[in-house]
Structure formats: C-alpha cells, structure tokens
Amino acid sequence: MTQIKRAFKYRFYPTDEQAAELSRTFGCVRLVYNKALEERTAAWNSERLRMSYGQSSARLTEWKKTAEFAFLCEVSSVPLQQTLRHLQTAFTNFFAGRARYPRLKTRKRSRATAEYTRSAFTWRNGHLTLAKMTTPLDIRWSRPLPVGAGPTTVTVSRDRAGRWFVSMLCDDAIASGTDTDLSVGVDMGITSLVALSTGEKIPNPRHERRDRARLARAQRELARKAKGSRNRDKCRHKVARIHARITDRRRDFLHKLTTRLVRENQTVVIEDLAVRNLLKNGTLARAISDASWAELRSMLEYKCAWYGRDLIVVDRWFPSSKMCSVCGALTAKIPLHVRTWTCRCGATHDRDVNAARNTLAAGLAVAACGADVRPQREPSRTGRSATKQETQRATAGIHCL
Structure with missing residues (x-):
C-alpha cells in the first residue's frame, strides 16, 4: 500500500x-x-x-x-x-x-x-x-x-x-498493482495517439476536430456581438462550454488509456518529447495540442508512482524511427509522410510500431545495466547518450481525478 x-x-x-x-x-x-x-x-x-x-x-x-x-x-x-x-x-x-x-x-x-x-x-x-x-x-x-x-x-x-x-x-x-513482468514501449503520434511495442495502435480520437465546426460557429457569433453586452456574455459562455466539453472528453480518454498501460505492464518506456518546441510548427501545432502528449506523460508519471511501476524516459535524440528493430541498422532519412519502410535486411516496418520497439529496447537496456547499452547507432549531433542513464521513477503528485 x-x-x-x-x-x-x-x-x-x-x-x-x-x-x-x-x-x-x-x-x-x-x-x-x-x-x-x-x-x-x-x-x-x-x-x-x-x-x-x-x-x-x-x-x-x-x-x-x-x-x-x-x-x-x-x-x-x-x-x-x-x-x-x-x-x-x-x-x-x-x-x-x-x-x-x-x-x-x-x-x-x-x-x-x-x-x-x-x-x-x-x-x-x-x-x-x-x-x-x-x-x-x-x-x-x-x-x-x-x-x-x-x-x-x-x-x-x-x-x-x-x-x-x-x-x-x-x-x-x-494498493500496488498486480505482479507482472510485462514491459511496453510507447511511441506518441498524431494519426495514432500511441503505438505500442506489441504492435497495437490506438487511434487519435481528435476531440477538438470533432467539435471544430460547432466551435467555429460559436466563435463567429461571439465576434458579431457588441463588447460589454449581455448577448456577448451569453456567447462567451457558449464558447467556453464547447471548450470544456472537448477538455473533459480528452481527459477522460487519457485517464482510461494511461490506467490500462500502467495496470498491464511493470515497465513503461516513453520518449522525451519537447512538446513546447514542436508546437512552433505552424502546420502541426493544432493537432499536437489536441493530442495532449504532455498530459499523457504526466498521467503516466504519477500513476506509475502510485502502483509501483517503472517509467523510463528515452532521450529525445534517440533515432527510434530510423533504426531497424531487427538488425539495428540506421536509415539515413525517413520523411514524415513515409509510414512503412523496408530495411536492407528485408524486414518491413510500420514506422510507429518500429519506433515503439526501439524505444522499449533502449529503455530496458538502461534499466538492466544503467549504461548506454543499445543497438548500433551513430552519435547524436549533441554528443549525448541515446537514453537517460537511470530508470526514472515518477514522483508522486497531487492530481484531481
């Protein structure tokens, strides 16, 4: 307990x-x-x-x-x-x-x-x-x-x-979670919210997109109302209710997803994404915000602490998408629109599932050895190791459920 x-x-x-x-x-x-x-x-x-x-x-x-x-x-x-x-x-x-x-x-x-x-x-x-x-x-x-x-x-x-x-x-x-020796690597994305190292891909519900037309209509009505009027206040509350609906549905989905991952696995390995920097991409910023990767990671952190699980964070420069999870060979460059690719060893990979498997392998290597043990790769441009050098146990926090 x-x-x-x-x-x-x-x-x-x-x-x-x-x-x-x-x-x-x-x-x-x-x-x-x-x-x-x-x-x-x-x-x-x-x-x-x-x-x-x-x-x-x-x-x-x-x-x-x-x-x-x-x-x-x-x-x-x-x-x-x-x-x-x-x-x-x-x-x-x-x-x-x-x-x-x-x-x-x-x-x-x-x-x-x-x-x-x-x-x-x-x-x-x-x-x-x-x-x-x-x-x-x-x-x-x-x-x-x-x-x-x-x-x-x-x-x-x-x-x-x-x-x-x-x-x-x-x-x-x-109460601590039931004993299990399972581990899972998690790759976060936009088309699929998460891809697991088991091969499962969980689609992105895109809560904001589902209510985008309703939200845009309400915002146009708000823009037409005179500032300081009662009608403007009514429209402002209408817009706020739509945003609240989107937020509530997104949080509910993330709670169910993270609870399932933590209960089923002893070790969860994720990527250390720089979400704030990714939001500078004007083309993908709206979709990234809707996916809410930062909140997903936060939930995994405190739930792993609650249930006695291990959360390992892999360095953001680790080339999980470009590395073959079978032979460890690196591909020079894979454009973002390429979702499947074939390695020279003959293995065909789904981009997201392959990244999740490489993330899991790198995380478990650090958990087992406490050192930079991983498939072959070229040094990153920063000179840092591919994974953080210790198993990160999440710090328990206070969260409203």
Whole structure:
C-alpha cells in the first residue's frame, strides 16, 4: 500500500448567497495576489530587497485597516493567506530556475479559485460548509471519499463555462498493482495517439476536430456581438462550454488509456518529447495540442508512482524511427509522410510500431545495466547518450481525478 495525498474533485451547485460570497472571495484573492506581487516587484526594482511571505502577510494586515481595502475583512482570511503562500512558491520556483517570473492575475483570463485549510471549513457527516457560510455546499458525489478520510484542504473553483467545482485533498492508500513482468514501449503520434511495442495502435480520437465546426460557429457569433453586452456574455459562455466539453472528453480518454498501460505492464518506456518546441510548427501545432502528449506523460508519471511501476524516459535524440528493430541498422532519412519502410535486411516496418520497439529496447537496456547499452547507432549531433542513464521513477503528485 502506498500512502499519498490525493485530491477528489466534484461539481457542486451553490445557492445565490454562496455564489455571491465565493465570487467576492475570488476577487479579493486576485486583488491580494496582484498587490503583493506589485509591492515585491517594486521593492526589488528600487532597493534590491526580497520580501518574504511574513512581510507580505504583515502588509495584508495593514491593507485591511485602510478605508480603501476594508472590504477584505468581509471574506475569509484563509484564502487570502493561501494566495500569499502561492505567490511565495511562485517566487521560489522562479529563483530556482523552474518557472518564469510571476504574472498578474486578470479577471477574464486567470482561474477563479480560492483555497481553504482546516480552520476555514467544517466537515461533518459528509457535509462541507465553508467559512462565512451558513449552509453546506450542494455537492454531486460522483465517487466516495476514502473510507474514514476527511479533507485537509479544500479548493473551490469556477471555470469559464460557469461550472463550480470543489477539490478535496485527502490521505489515501493506493494498493500496488498486480505482479507482472510485462514491459511496453510507447511511441506518441498524431494519426495514432500511441503505438505500442506489441504492435497495437490506438487511434487519435481528435476531440477538438470533432467539435471544430460547432466551435467555429460559436466563435463567429461571439465576434458579431457588441463588447460589454449581455448577448456577448451569453456567447462567451457558449464558447467556453464547447471548450470544456472537448477538455473533459480528452481527459477522460487519457485517464482510461494511461490506467490500462500502467495496470498491464511493470515497465513503461516513453520518449522525451519537447512538446513546447514542436508546437512552433505552424502546420502541426493544432493537432499536437489536441493530442495532449504532455498530459499523457504526466498521467503516466504519477500513476506509475502510485502502483509501483517503472517509467523510463528515452532521450529525445534517440533515432527510434530510423533504426531497424531487427538488425539495428540506421536509415539515413525517413520523411514524415513515409509510414512503412523496408530495411536492407528485408524486414518491413510500420514506422510507429518500429519506433515503439526501439524505444522499449533502449529503455530496458538502461534499466538492466544503467549504461548506454543499445543497438548500433551513430552519435547524436549533441554528443549525448541515446537514453537517460537511470530508470526514472515518477514522483508522486497531487492530481484531481
């Protein structure tokens, strides 16, 4: 059994009073974050001083005492303190080189969210009541919480389509997967979302393309409406609902696919794709975004950690598509439109399945020997090894299911 922190996300339907209170809280959270960010930026630009979370918290207390920001006292103080902690984390990641400089939150583009800790909500008999509220939230329990577990942190959010969600962070125990000695190589693509080393190819559902005509029609209607009008708001919500439908279907498909791969195999080997660089291709950017390779990898990482599986990532410069999985010979160049090719040894390969088999072989070599053991290949132009030099066990993360 693996003990983890796991978030369970549910949809809920607030009353008018609850919706108004949460909307005020979202606005105050955004204001405090932006004001603290501006002060920290100004302190650095003028005096080269780094403000800490404690200093920002003291400044928040001072803001509440002024007539201009006295309304901050009307909402729960916990979400305001939590947003300062999130800002501190953002700066920590920036100075560590893991993220860009924090940006200001906007009402239209930023996610409307507020985080409550134990002192700001009541959990009793399966009912959740937030601070400053007298009635519990009307939650749709699509799945039960772990037996005997209660939420330690609650995050309330509202998406662009106007849907309300509550995410509860709980302690959970994950049973290890059934013992298996199977391994699989995964090659991600566009026509086939993934090709497996077993020869199976899973088609790409192309969720965005299926709703593209409906989305384009809704966006044209939005463009014709006057800015600031109620009709424009209605059309904006219509566009957001279509995007939400696409996102939900894509996430559901990826969850089912990754869960199956992790349950059936002890070792999963994937390619280290530079998705951000691939999106610079104007011809394929839309299809690559729809495939959502980064989310697929993220799901594999935390599910492998949950179920005690091994995830191995092969270096992006490894020539998996150009190498014969039978004899190990390299072909000089295979254009992207060529989906099958024949090696000089006589073996005929499907491009994607062959890449998956070579990825699996390279990953298992590293797992077994911890060194660059692989079929013959020419040195890459970067001089780096074809595979990463250690088996990568994914780090457990907090994900909403």
